[in-house]
Amino acid sequence: MGEFELIRNFFAAAPCAQGGEGVALGIGDDCALLAVAPGEQLAISTDTLVAGVHFADPCDPFLLGQRSLAVAVSDLAAMGATPLAFTLALTLPTVATDWLAAYARGLNAMAQDCAVRLIGGDTTRGPLTLTMTVFGRVPAGRALTRSGARPGDLLCVGGPLGDAAGALPLVLGQRQAAPAVAEPLLARYWSPQPQLALGQALRGKATAALDISDGLLADCGHIAAASSVGLQVVLDTLPLSRPLVDFLGLEGARAAALSGGDDYVLAFTLPPADLTPLQAAGWPVHVVGQVVAGQGVALLDAAGQDITPGIRGYQHFPETP
Structure with missing residues (x-):
């Protein structure tokens, strides 16, 4: 199965790829076109999931389809944005039709839950890797950011x-x-x-x-x-x-x-x-x-004593001393 047949069979025909509000042109051209109303800004974020790093390999492709999109759309939630669309760059070691069909079903289910539309992407051969770029809209000047916290909050x-x-x-x-x-x-x-x-x-x-x-x-x-x-x-x-x-x-x-x-x-x-x-x-x-x-x-702790642990969370590239 060729690249374009893969896209056509498993992704372009999915309900989430059929356009909608804010999508002026979806899959099929060199670029998609998004329409943002006056007074709004475009919020954009990219997430990459790598087999063996971000998820177990092998795993259930339907569940992976849901997860891979949800973690990207969550960045839009963090900015207070309304989802518009997403792209999928899919790197596959082989073309397995059963795997692709299940992954596409999971992806579509999450896309419809989040009201976000698939508008394009890319497919390549290599270690299993999923890269999502999500687009959302937010009223100008109203996006949530990390930089406004104040003492007393x-x-x-x-x-x-x-x-x-x-x-x-x-x-x-x-x-x-x-x-x-x-x-x-x-x-x-x-x-x-x-x-x-x-x-x-x-x-x-x-x-x-x-x-x-x-x-x-x-x-x-x-x-x-x-x-x-x-x-x-x-x-x-x-x-x-x-x-x-x-x-x-x-x-x-x-x-x-x-x-x-x-x-x-x-x-x-x-x-x-x-x-x-x-x-x-x-x-x-x-x-x-x-x-x-x-x-x-x-x-x-409850007495107000500092009990901060040395390990605070996951890092792909831990800092060296």
Whole structure:
């Protein structure tokens, strides 16, 4: 099967590739064309997933299709953007039609859940690698960024932490668990749900935001650096799911929440006056700390003592001493 036949059979005919609002021209030409309304800006982000690094190989291609798009769309949520479209650069060691069909189904399912359209990409031969570029729209000047946190703000997250990291021993076949424990953890790993609606609700309220991909402590470090502030995380306030605690125990669950990564939950800073209205409106806002003068991220126990661990999250290229 040739490159163009592959694209035509598995991707161009998918419902998510049929155009829609904001897509003036989709798959079929040298470039796609996006239409952004006056007064809006285009938000763009690229994510690459490599077999054996970001996901187990082999794995279920349907689940991989969902995950590969969700983790990219989560960046749009972190900016408060509304999804428009995405491209897929797919590197394959071989053309396996059953694998491609299942992957395309998973990709399409997540694309329709997120209301985002496939508008093009590329296919090449090589080690299995998936690169997504996502495009969204946001009112001019209203995008959430990492650089606006102020001392006195609350540090918040948009839901339970650590479930995806807790699922990793299950994904790798290292451990087993009862369905009531395994299924919700595996769902958080394979089908993370980008917090698009929450990100949009935070526009004009949150002073800084990002999505948690490498662990709470590591990612909050980006907000601290960009905003030139310090962040304090209080250990006892971490939102943890019951399946995670049942599977790893309290200490293991806390470790997964702090540095495990792959949550794709929003972390954001918020003026105290905005907390109650957001919670009253039903948004999943959990306070886990505060913004202070200073720099860096500290983990505090219930007595306010600094218990910051040495390892704060995942790094592809760890810093050398």
